[in-house]
């Protein structure tokens with residue numbers, strides 16, 4: 253397999269890697285190769301990410317398999333396979349938890365007539381798997397506007413809805429304080 257040069261969309265660092273999913277060694281941004289996402293959109297037809305059918309799951313597992321290095325338990329944060337690759341949960345030191353994540357948008361997605369700079373969310377999955385579903389589901393162009401995961405934060409243990417929302421708002425505040433517009437739910 254040929255190594256491909258990839259340019260980090262956040263810091264322009266040239267990354268030489270075999271992977272379709274890259275965690276920039278300079279700035280820590282996470283990004284997928286454009287070609288990879290485009291190929292997935294062209295070749296797979298997923299009905300639902302939330303209520304995935306058996307066929308959906310088969311497709312999603314095949315896609316996640318292409319960047320399954322995130323399942324390496326030697327990593328600081330890793331995906332832990334439960335019933336399938338897609339249904340894996342984010343882990344650190346053998347413990348499941350919650351991740352908040354921020355995604356940089358390219359300036360083409362607006363909410364209430366405002367251009368949104370960052371999208372902030374939370375997930376029990378590895379944020380890269382959640383990022384993949386954002387990119388493929390393309391809700392009203394939002395997926396198309398997403399460039400890279402700017403930051404992610406792990407919280408061990410179980411968190412109820414209010415706690416999850418609170419953690420999301422903590423991450424949102426960092427960007428708001430810097431003058432960016434942010435969208436989270």
Ligand SMILES: [Zn+2]
Nearest residue numbers: 260263276279
């Ligand atoms: Zn970078």
